[in-house]
Amino acid sequence: xxxxxxxxxxxxxxxxxxxxxxxxxxxxxxxxxxxxxxxxxxxxxxxxxxxxxxxxxxxxxxxxxxxxxxxxxxxxxxxxxxxxxxxxxxxxxxxxxxxxxxxxxxxxxxxxxxxxxxxxxxxxxxxxxxxxxxxxxxxxxxxxxxxxxxxxxxxxxxxxxxxxxxxxxxxxxxxxxxxxxxxxxxxxxxxxxxxxxxxxxxxxxxxxxxxxxxxxxxxxxxxxxxxxxxxxx
Amino acid sequence: xxxxxxxxxxxxxxxxxxxxxxxxxxxxxxxxxxxxxxxxxxxxxxxxxxxxxxxxxxxxxxxxxxxxxxxxxxxxxxxxxxxxxxxxxxxxxxxxxxxxxxxxxxxxxxxxxxxxxxxxxxxxxxxxxxxxxxxxxxxxxxxxxxxxxxxxxxxxxxxxxxxxxxxxxxxxxxxxxxxxxxxxxxxxxxxxxxxxxxxxxxxxxxxxxxxxxxxxxxxxxxxxxxxxxxxxx
Numbered sequence: 001x002x003x004x005x006x007x008x009x010x011x012x013x014x015x016x017x018x019x020x021x022x023x024x025x026x027x028x029x030x031x032x033x034x035x036x037x038x039x040x041x042x043x044x045x046x047x048x049x050x051x052x053x054x055x056x057x058x059x060x061x062x063x064x065x066x067x068x069x070x071x072x073x074x075x076x077x078x079x080x081x082x083x084x085x086x087x088x089x090x091x092x093x094x095x096x097x098x099x100x101x102x103x104x105x106x107x108x109x110x111x112x113x114x115x116x117x118x119x120x121x122x123x124x125x126x127x128x129x130x131x132x133x134x135x136x137x138x139x140x141x142x143x144x145x146x147x148x149x150x151x152x153x154x155x156x157x158x159x160x161x162x163x164x165x166x167x168x169x170x171x172x173x174x175x176x177x178x179x180x181x182x183x184x185x186x187x188x189x190x191x192x193x194x195x196x197x198x199x200x201x202x203x204x205x206x207x208x209x210x211x212x213x214x215x216x217x218x219x220x221x222x223x224x225x226x227x228x229x230x231x232x233x
Numbered sequence: 234x235x236x237x238x239x240x241x242x243x244x245x246x247x248x249x250x251x252x253x254x255x256x257x258x259x260x261x262x263x264x265x266x267x268x269x270x271x272x273x274x275x276x277x278x279x280x281x282x283x284x285x286x287x288x289x290x291x292x293x294x295x296x297x298x299x300x301x302x303x304x305x306x307x308x309x310x311x312x313x314x315x316x317x318x319x320x321x322x323x324x325x326x327x328x329x330x331x332x333x334x335x336x337x338x339x340x341x342x343x344x345x346x347x348x349x350x351x352x353x354x355x356x357x358x359x360x361x362x363x364x365x366x367x368x369x370x371x372x373x374x375x376x377x378x379x380x381x382x383x384x385x386x387x388x389x390x391x392x393x394x395x396x397x398x399x400x401x402x403x404x405x406x407x408x409x410x411x412x413x414x415x416x417x418x419x420x421x422x423x424x425x426x427x428x429x430x431x432x433x434x435x436x437x438x439x440x441x442x443x444x445x446x447x448x449x450x451x452x453x454x455x456x457x458x459x460x461x462x463x464x465x466x
Contacts, residue, residue: 164453167456174464216448218447219441227400227403227433228403229459231404
């Protein structure tokens with residue numbers, strides 16, 4: 001499904017999150033050769049295959065397994081915020097630690113007390129980023145690496161999130177540098193905005209199981225739902 | 234009600250937010266002497282008294298009017314985030330820009346598009362901080378300059394906010410430096426946490442006018458209500 005070799009040729013990979021900075025590492029930094037991540041077969045030595053749960057589901061895309069091994073630099077079987085930030089940050093995109101933590105918070109196992117993800121959560125996160133990158137490219141018609149507010153609205157809509165324009169304006173106001181130019185978002189900013197929308201929407205839907213568009217929230221639920229988004233920095 | 238001269242004598246003023254760093258400014262930096270803020274009479278030259286609305290309400294505590302003049306360094310009649318941060322930050326407390334923006338967001342006039350406050354909103358903010366400082370001192374029984382989680386819960390409760398312990402744990406998790414010590418909050422961290430609670434609670438109450446403890450929220454309302462808290466950084 002994904003290909004890091006394709007990812008390195010263009011700032012826009014069709015589906016894979018970029019791992020460009022890993023290209024420049026010395027060969028020894030590549031766990032690929034150690035663990036044979038390019039094979040769909042279970043690798044012979046990866047400790048999180050043999051000693052730790054959870055493992056990858058059978059049938060997981062080998063490229064995702066390979067990416068996990070590249071991102072999991074300390075090879076402890078979990079991806080933490082620093083590892084994910086290193087993997088997603090390159091010269092052309094700078095994921096803030098806030099965005100990284102939000103990503104991990106949204107995808108981590110609820111039983112996992114700290115901000116880190118294992119193989120199964122990584123698979124979901126990586127697949128989501130791949131889908132969102134494809135959408136970003138689709139709406140970045142002039143391939144400038146940026147999308148404007150209208151394109152952001154349409155991109156989120158195509159991902160299933162119908163956000164009022166007034167809400168979007170508030171959401172993107174943080175990217176207004178005050179120079180009077182129209183606000184445009186890079187890919188990392190698109191992910192930052194999008195994950196806030198996705199996270200809040202997913203949480204809201206849990207309280208609106210019949211998709212009525214409204215939900216009755218108790219004060220405690222309301223605080224419990226929102227505060228994790230606010231402290232993700 | 235407040236006294237900045239008292240504020241400078243102790244890290245804990247009974248009611249006034251500290252303005253310690255202003256003490257060391259050269260006399261010319263004090264607009265007090267220019268605008269006669271110590272007098273309850275309208276000052277003779279302050280442009281925001283004569284040219285701009287809104288002005289202070291009649292009967293506003295002269296010390297608050299004086300403080301406004303000290304904080305409003307560029308004397309344009311409004312307090313922006315940088316001015317407020319300078320005023321609240323001292324060697325013993327470092328208000329983050331995030332907290333400062335949250336404070337301004339919570340107190341600014343809804344018709345004011347940018348993050349700044351005029352005299353009337355400043356009066357409300359300053360009075361609130363004075364009240365919260367008094368509460369902080371009350372619960373910092375050993376005058377260590379810190380309060381623990383239980384004291385935070387009790388302090389918020391005394392301010393009218395009954396927060397579940399589980400929510401508080403999430404809220405203060407950002408102050409856990411991972412060294413295994415019990416989390417304790419400085420005054421500025423107390424204000425940061427408290428203003429999130431106050432802001433969310435006030436917004437929730439708007440949707441629960443009969444104080445039932447629950448509110449029906451439409452998805453758009455839900456997003457509109459929360460996203461400003463998330464982008465305040």
